[in-house]
Each structure stands twice: as C-alpha cells, then as structure tokens.
Amino acid sequence: MTNDILVFAEVREGSFKRINAELVSAASVLVDKLGGVVHIAVLGGAVDGAVEEARSYATGKVYVVKSDVLDSYSTQGFASGLEAVLKECDPAIVLFGATAMGKDLSTRVAARARGSLMTDCTELDVEDGALKAKRPVYSGKAYADVITTKATIKMASLRPNIYPAAQKTGNLADVAEVSLPITLDQIGAMVKEIVVTSAGRKDVTEAEIIVAGGRSLKSEDNFKILEELADVLGASVGASRAAVDAGYAPHSRQVGQTGKVVNPKLYIACGISGAIQHLVGMRTSKVIVAINKDPNAPIFQHANYGIVGDLFEIVPIMTQQFKELLAS
C-alpha cells in the first residue's frame, strides 16, 4: 500500500463537480502528513472535459475509466471501475463526497475491498496510520470521533462546503487509463433518466447560501419573495417541513431530520420557529440569520443575527439592500 490518497471525482452531465476540488483540498492536508500524493479517479462515458479539469488538481495521476457502460450511473458499474483503479493505484485512503452518488458508491466499494468507511464526515485527520474523522450522529445532535482500527484500505465521504475548494496546481497531471472489467449484462440496476426538479437553482445540499421559509409564508406564491432574495444572492431556497407539508415548497427543498442536511456559509431562516427537527438539518451552517415575529422563537437561540419582525416587510428590504451592495 502506498501513502497516497485517491479522490473519486463526481462528474454530472460531463462537468467536474465543485465537491471534487473540496476533496482535493482535504486530501492535500492529509498527504502532507502521510508523505504521498493526491490521485483523482474519473469514471464515465463522455468525461474528457472532466479529465482535463482533474489533471489540473492532481499532484499524482488521474486514473480514467472511460466506457459506454458508464454513460449512465450504476452502482455496480462504477464500483467495478473503481475497484480496478484501486488495484492500479493502491492508495491508503479514498475520499468521496457525501452526495447521493458518493454515498451510494463508497459503501459498495468499501464493502468489496473489506476496508473501513466513515460517512458524512465534517473533519478528517491522520494519526499513527489511522484515519480519524468527526461526523455528526443522532441526526446532528452530537458529533462522534471515529478512527480506523485496521490496516485495510480506509475510505471516507466528506460533507460538501466544509473544506475550501483546492487551488489548481499549475501543472497537468499524467493520465492513466484503466479498463472496465464489467459488461452491461452484469449490471442489475442502472440509471435510466434524471429528472431535474430544481432547474436553474442549486440543490440545498450544494448551496453556499440558503434562504429558507416556513409555514408563515402562507402560500406557494409568497415563496417568490424568498426566490427574489435568493436570486440576488445566488442562493438556494429551503423550506421547513410545515411549509412542505402545506404544499408551499417541494420536498426536495425540505431541510431537517426528514429532509436534507445542509451546510452553507449563510442560512437565512424566514418565519421558521426552530423546532429540533429543523435545527438538526441546518445548525452546522457557518452563520445563521433568523427573521421571526416572535422574540421568543427558539430559532433565535441558534442564530448569529436575529431580526424580530415581519418577514413580509424585512425580506423585500433585504433583497433591495443586497442588490445595492452587490452592485457597488
């Protein structure tokens, strides 16, 4: 086994996702201690653009598994491709994004390699040959410190928006082509189609800024005032479960225990009371702003900045002020 780290690069619609650069930056910190290099694995059908991008980040090699079989995502196809890369590259650690694809694939590959896996980590470190991670447990009510205990290959998936995106190295890494050891008929489950539900707007799990609304928005139509603020900020729009259950926003935007866990730089909660099931989905946000009519709303106990007032008055002023600021 080498002291190197392999980053699995997520490619969607041919493009190299931002999380990949975040993984490279997490990996760089670790390899500094291990004394290895950072390789990147790119798998897929049409991935030439993503491979070029990966070459500008890797300090080791870019391992490429290119095949028609991988045109659409399949757990078994990608697991088999990545397994072949592992044989070539023999890394100590493999990092994935804690995304739908990263979580799906990492477990399958870790199980196959008889390695260790820590999901959804918010901090990574190496010590005495072990990989150490901090990860939220009990729906984000506490953190667990986890370490690997065996010499087998170590894997972790990292939450988006924790590490900054890495800088490009200024060089272009070498490419190593690896062939895919599986055929279409050996794959039992394959993506047929992707239905985009939040066209033009980032998913809440990927956004750096989120403007979220609760039951107090009172209608789907009123969510437009949040959309306007979000447009100015380049933000995504989130919602409480009460708002989703009332039909004001789609479930794909729900933040919390039975929705999504988000981790933006800035979370603006508009008319959200701050129930524990909502908080667990957003309280690792770097900065939280709360707007609520009720000065005793629990959300204020978890916010950095609070505005006691009517969101229908405050939000449009925010949109105006941010617009002016960002124009200047």
Added chain:
Amino acid sequence: MKIGVLVKNVPDTETKIRLTADKQGIETQGVKYVMNTYDEFAVEEALKIRERLQDGTTVTAITLGPERVVETLRTALAMGADEAIHVDDPAFEGGDSLTNARIIARVVEPMGLDLILGGKQGIDYDAAQTCSALAEALGTAQALIAVELKWSEDNQSLEVRRRIEGGDEIVHVKLPAVISCEKGLNEPRYASLPGIMKAKKKEIKKVDLTGVGLDSAEVGASGSATRVVGYSPLSERPECRILEGEPVEIVKELVRALREDAKVL
C-alpha cells in the same frame, strides 16, 4: 415473492441526546427506542406489495441487536409482517454497519429473498451503509433513497425513483435487489389492536453466532475496521445578536455585519 425488511431499533427523534460524563457514549437512561423512521416506510412498502400481488408473498422482518430490539420486530409483526428474525449474540456487540451487513447477509442468503427493503439511514449513527453493503455481500442490485417504486408487469424488475441533488434519478432495477426507503414513498400504517395482540404471540426466530457461521473475530468490535473513540457536543454559537431599530437600518447593519464581521459575503 419473498421480501425481507431490515428494521432497526433507534432512539426516538424527540430524544434529547446527552453525552455521558466520560464522553464515551450517550446517556441511555430515559431514552425511548422506536423503529427507525425510514424502516417504517420499508415495512409499509413490503406490505403494500404483498397486498397487491395476493400470491402468497411473504414479508420477513429482520433485525440485529441486543434483546431490546425485539420490540421493533413486534412492531413490524403488528403492522402485518409474516415472520421475524432476531439476529443476536454477545459477540456482535460494537460492530459497525459494514460488519453488521456481512452478518445480516449470512442470515438472508439461504432465504433466497427476491427483494430486501431497508431504511435510507439509521437515525442513530446516520451511517447509511447497511443496505449498500448488504447488496454487495449478496451480489445483488441496489437502489438507495427510493421515493417511488414502479413495477414491471412480470414483477421481476422495477423502476425506482431515487432522490439525488437537485432532482430524481429513475433507476431500472432487476431483482434480486436491495432498496432503501425515503420519506415520501408511502404513508406507514399504524399497527391495529388485533395486529398488536397477534404479534405478541408470534414466534420470533433467533439466530446467533453459530447460526451465521462466522468466527467471533470477524464480527462485533473486533471484526470492525472503525471504532468510535468518543463523542462531542455541537459547538456552541455565540449568543444571537438581535438587531434593533428601523427596518431599513436593521437590514443595512445586517448586510454590513455579514460582509465585514462574519465575512460570508
């Protein structure tokens, strides 16, 4: 069709999580354990398939854990599962999800299940690993985070709608397969009173270390490649700064503070 449902016994979502003084665990006193929220969707979906097919389809609930987890099997039986298996041995103590999945694989492999349903993740450790690791151990297809299942006419394959960032993936899945369930898939039923009475009397099959045919070094804490070394509370946020004044002034100050003090803009 033979369906297996994985159910896990976890602290209720309302539970206040308090760390023990030595930070090595959580206070278990007063914690109410229930069936993992997402596993309720799995049980419901299995029962719906059985009701639709009306062909002698069986639903077997399976759980791995100490004595207390039997409660969750009773819940599954009360909802309508046909059989229940409790996988338990002192040697299994302290195993991580990958290790537990290997044990569960040994139990379900001889059963020849067509479909295994589980939850998106356990709301205890939030690992979200067991279903995928089980599919790998069994060599079957998998589809995780399912919000809709659409069956083919011969019921040998299906289309699974699964949640991903910014949309849904429609995955074509051939049986046998492991599918993990997400909120939105269905509305889990409540156990009926007669169901609860009947469930109390049903026999629960036990499987131990010998039954799964693994060595004690391969299971539990010694078989696992990860270990929790401690817990820490969430970092405290500084006290909230309530901005006061006229709305326009408040917002101006907020914008300034976000840019200059918090540096997030």
